[in-house]
Amino acid sequence: MSIIIENVTKYYGSYQALRNIDLEIKSGELVALLGPSGSGKTSLLRIIAGLEQAENGKILFNEENYTHKHVKDRNVGFVFQHYALFRNMTIFDNIAYGLKVRPRKTRPSKEVIEEKVTELLQLVKLEGYKDRYPSQLSGGQRQRVALARALAVEPNVLLLDEPFGALDAKVRKELRRWLRRLHDEFNVTSVFVTHDQEEAMDVADRVVIMNEGKIEQIGTPEEVYDHPENPFVYDFLGSVNLFKGNVHKGKLVTGNVEMNAPGSEDGAGTGYVRAHNFIIEREPAEKDSIASIVDHIHTIGPIVRIEVIRQDTNEPLEIELTKEQYLNLEISKEERVFVRPKELKVFVDFMAGI
């Protein structure tokens, strides 16, 4: 089922949580709403679910207007941040709830419910746990129950609010994969909220990056990572180095180096370079070689993070190399090196006032 969000606006008192949001989610897609806290991503998810009402705008499910439909009639599967399992019910009853509360006419028989719940328990690998209470399960298990409960009603769309937020790193990664596989199997339109960019990149078909109630960029993980449309997205996804300077005739002048910035307008501008988009050399190669001193070297598994200080401006730069590149270079602390950006994106004027 496709979801169309048209011009949605939401206020909390005088605080504007969402500003004219437009978004189209295709049927069967898995979309991540990614943004820092306060960006409005959870509000948007709750408005799609019908848990909150927008002040303005429309929500369409399969082109049908759902804006004023009550949450209980929307048939959405919602997985809450802290799961919101019914603490007074067993795991079985939690999963069966959505079927049991149906009006008598559409309620499946007891046997059908039992069959369905058993099937779901198998799917989430909790067959032996059906008579336990939520308080007797681990975080990851509760999470899976919450998902099974949402899937039991065969929802039109699956909405997940920070689904892995409260779990530790290892369980998180496992569940992430598992959610992806589950989605591919059920093919239900899914939207999840996260503040973890790695999570969004890893799982989603498309990522919606939000900030201060606005959508900053929509695209596949590759698109948003490799071609950020604005400084916020650049900054938010991965570590990035900033070069403040002036653009003149397709060149960014910063400190005493000149970098190629074809197509950029003249004026104050800032260059953005990702930490892994640098080349470190012992000799200056071009005009964009930045003379620097190695300040710190940390090895984090297969990646080596090197901090250098620019000699012209005394500003630090963060560079990531693979272990192999690092070993070939044979550099050490306090050494003088030349750093060259492989890929640079210039945004004019954004930082001028700061």
Place this chain on the structure above:
Amino acid sequence: MMEHDNSVVAKANHPVIITRNATKEPKSIQWILISIVLLFLTLFLVVPLIAIFVKAFEKGAEAYFAAIAHPDAVAAIKLTLIVVLITLPLNAIFGVVAAWTITKYDFKGKNFLITLIDLPFSVSPVIAGLIFVLLFGLHGTLGPLLQSLDIKVIFSIPGIVIASIFITFPFIARELIPLMQSQGTSEEEASLTLGAGGFKTFWYVTLPNIKWGLLYGIILCNARIIGEFGAVSVVSGHIRGMTNTMPLHIEILYNEYQFSAAFAVASLMSIFAIITLIIKSFIEWKTDFKSTKAR
């Protein structure tokens, strides 16, 4: 390690006083404080409790049971039960509905509403009685109307019931509000997303979650209804065998110097108070147990 370090630092500054544990008082001080508390509570709680039963049986078991079986006493017990049976369900419904309203929705004036619910806790029982005399009494605002309809409220059972409702309606709401506040609304929201309506959500999700708190409030409310004296005293008219509740019956017996009989009825009420405390402790133990498990 840390604790060890702390005590070393402390030792350096105060070589004399330090005991093993830096956050506990010396055993001697502990026992002095415990003794003071036990002495105080014995004097104020234990001795009176024992005294009730000793005085009740002063003239022997036969006199005791005669006092309890006296028609006036039986009538008082019956009346008290009737008052409980009407008041308790009404206040339980109010308590649940008010707590639901206050904790599940956002609206302006919430604090004012809570204060209004708390009000009867602080109003003198005598004033609670007085206000209903002013409203329903012969010279009261609605007095002439009620008289023309031949309805008697004051000096009659309806008066006792309504005064009891006033005095005891905050008990249940007051227990449920903090409990429901701490539980939040996410389970209700989950229920709604799964297609349940408002009533089903309340019945299957909210009510089971608050059942212990509700029982706790009902127990306390019940004890107060049974024991209420001042307000009931004002509106009842003290008609023996007709509008005397148990506490009023005790007062009459006491004022007629039938001390043993007064204490016999009092002992019955005390047993009830003790049962109330036991159920209350049981609920506390039970819910504590549950909440530690949930963590």
Place this chain on the structure above:
Amino acid sequence: MNIVTEGKQTKKRTIPGFGLTMGFTLLYLTIIVMIPLSMVFLNTFSMGFQDFWATITEPRVLASYKLSFLTALTASFVNAVFGVLIAWVLTRYEFPGKRIIDGLVDLPFALPTAVAGITLTTLYSPNGWIGQFFSFKVAFTPAGIIIALIFIGLPFVVRMVQPVLENIEKGMEEASASLGANRMQTFIKIIFPELIPAILTGFALSFARALGEYGSVVFIAGNMPFKTEISPLIIMTKLEQYDYEGATAVAAVMLIITFIILFTINILQWWTGKRYSGK
């Protein structure tokens, strides 16, 4: 694109039933509390200021206010001191029978006030179990009233302070000890300030209850005009003499004092809330 002015839109609530439950709550409160209580003020206004003033400044009435106020204050003070001590011992120490004692603290809430009244009177009368050890009269004097008010107000401070003591972070006390403070200093400088809002709230609740208390006091007081006649008893006496106006006037003054106490409690709670959220 139209700009929405916030506030104009009726905010829809997700959980259904707001109108129904709010309506019921307000209806119940209006019938049971608002209308009856407003009777006191309506009747007071209709009696005229001069009559009102004359009634509430009668020497006998004034004496009762003074007595009620002072005995309630003394009893609440005793309860505040012992309440903190009882709460402390119950949360910090282990001793046999602790659970029973903890449960027993609520006895004054569960025991009918009339039962407490006749029992305390019997115990503290000149030849009673406890009264015989005093060289002065306890029952039928203000001292007896204070005893009864201590009994009925006992649980308030204990039950307010207990949860706060349970939740005080142990680390704070350990930090204080590690910085060289002894137990007394730690209590006065670290623990006690945390307890102040709870103590004051408990004190105010116990004070409000003591001011209006009737059942337990009426037996032990002796009810001598000017000496041991509390304000609720004045109301009762006036009612028995069919002096509804007089009773109402005295009640109005007591109600206003009650409102002031409630207002104070609300401010205290607001203050506590603010203190905690500020952390």
